[in-house]
Amino acid sequence: MELEALKEIDSEVRALGAQIVVLTPELERYTRALHKKLNLPFDILTDLHLKTAEQFGLVFTFPDYLRELYKSFGSTLDRFHDESEYRLPIPARYIVDSNSLIRAADVNADYTIRPEPSETLRRLKEILRTETSPHGEQKNSNGEDDRT
């Protein structure tokens, strides 16, 4: 539901010169299927072993009773994440500006509540309005490392 809702704001986000990326701990074989099924206009990135989500401070480990509960549902997070621990990120949405600064942050430990895409769009517009030159100052043809 969340990804479909993000899809609805994608063209407006792009028109503002920004882009959406989704991070998930799920392996590529699952993100590929999901991406195809929802026909998403933005990337889903595999945050393998939750390394980036950890840096954002969003990761928690399931208590035993919750892990057993998910297993009883047939959920196999270990298979989806390539790790034996049952860990997930709490839902979060950030707006990061071209200086790598976080300009909007929406996190909630209750996974049944998700950041509202219309609110994300509103914040993005607000941020771009307050910037005299949102982007375009940095050179494109600099000798950045090509990390492949």
Next chain:
Amino acid sequence: MSNLNNRLEEFKKTFESGAPPYNVTPEVVAKMHRATDELKASGIEDRALKIGDHAPEFVLFNQDHVEVASKDLLRKGPIVVSVFRGHW
């Protein structure tokens, strides 16, 4: 634009009512509520990065096995980073 959280709330009501296809019991719902309450109480929301913090750099594979670097994305403009827990 339809409201995502209204839709989520509706889904939650159906799910927790024990209706098919999920058929959850009140005990299961209670456990899930307990987990969320404990997570809230753990202070995880306060420990997460906030406005004004530097976002971590990342280089990750997308769904087509193409490497995507946050640095390259940010050169074009701001990014909306949505952290998604997946199927669960």
